[in-house]
Amino acid sequence: MRTLVLNAGYEPLGVVSFKRALALVMTNKATVLEPSEEIVHSASDEFDLPSVILLTRYVRVPSSRSIPVTRRGILRRDNHNCGYCGRFANTIDHIFPKSRGGEDSWENLVACCLKCNNAKSDKTLNDLGWNLRVHPKMPSGGIWAVRGAERVEANWDNYLVAA
Numbered sequence: 502m503r504t505l506v507l508n509a510g511y512e513p514l515g516v517v518s519f520k521r522a523l524a525l526v527m528t529n530k531a532t533v534l535e536p537s538e539e540i541v542h543s544a545s546d547e548f549d550l551p552s553v554i555l556l557t558r559y560v561r562v563p564s565s566r567s568i569p570v571t572r573r574g575i576l577r578r579d580n581h582n583c584g585y586c587g588r589f590a591n592t593i594d595h596i597f598p599k600s601r602g603g604e605d606s607w608e609n610l611v612a613c614c615l616k617c618n619n620a621k622s623d624k625t626l627n628d629l630g631w632n633l634r635v636h637p638k639m640p641s642g643g644i645w646a647v648r649g650a651e652r653v654e655a656n657w658d659n660y661l662v663a664a
Contacts, residue, residue, distance in 0.1 A: 502539060503517070503518065503519070504518070504519055504521070504552060504554055505553045505554070505654070505657045505661075506554055506556065507553065507556065507660060508556055508560055509556050509557065509558055509559040509560070511555065512562070513660060513661055514560065514562070519550045519551070522550075522551045522554050523541070523550070523551065525556070526551060526554060529557065530556060530558070531554040531555060531556050531557060532554065532555050532557065533549070533551040533553075533554055534551075534554060534555050534660075535551070535552040535553035535657075536549035537549065537550045537551065537552040552654060552657070553656065568607075570605055570606060570607055570610065572592075572593050574640070575593045575607075575610045575611065576591075578612075578637075579611060579612035579635060579637075581612060582612060582635075583613050583614040583634075584611030584612055584613060584634055584635050585613060585614075585617040585621070585631055585633065586614060586616075587634055588614045588616075588617075590613050590614050591614065592612075592613055592614075593610050593611065594610070594611055594612075594613035594617070594618050595609055596609050596610070596611055596626065596633065597609055597625060598623040598624070599623075600623045601623070607637060608638060610637065611635065
């Protein structure tokens with residue numbers, strides 16, 4: 502079970518385990534906004550597992566929250582669709598090959614199927630006469646800056662709209 506953590510101003514901060522969420526609630530550092538339907542039992546008590554919690558004090562967040570480039574992020578951004586042929590993608594590829602000076606950046610990486618990745622190898626798109634189906638760029642929106650929010654729970658929607 503995972504719990505969405507909101508800052509005191511209702512800004513989504515991240516996703517934590519239910520154990521961490523319960524610890525924050527029990528030490529009065531957070532309040533439960535949305536309980537889940539699951540219950541956890543201790544030796545002498547039982548608790549509703551929190552699905553969304555709100556911190557009681559505001560946590561200052563650095564203004565320059567850049568979104569790190571990761572394999573999972575590239576696949577998520579491209580919806581697991583190959584940037585070259587459109588089929589299901591399970592790997593990523595450098596558009597301008599790394600062996601020729603290409604960087605690990607949102608603009609130079611694209612989701613790619615294994616067949617296209619092997620065919621492209623370390624060639625450029627011009628060498629092969631290929632075109633990209635997408636225009637790769639850094640994703641925007643606050644949900645991308647929320648750590649652990651790759652899989653969103655249904656009852657988080659109202660809290661992530663503003664993100």
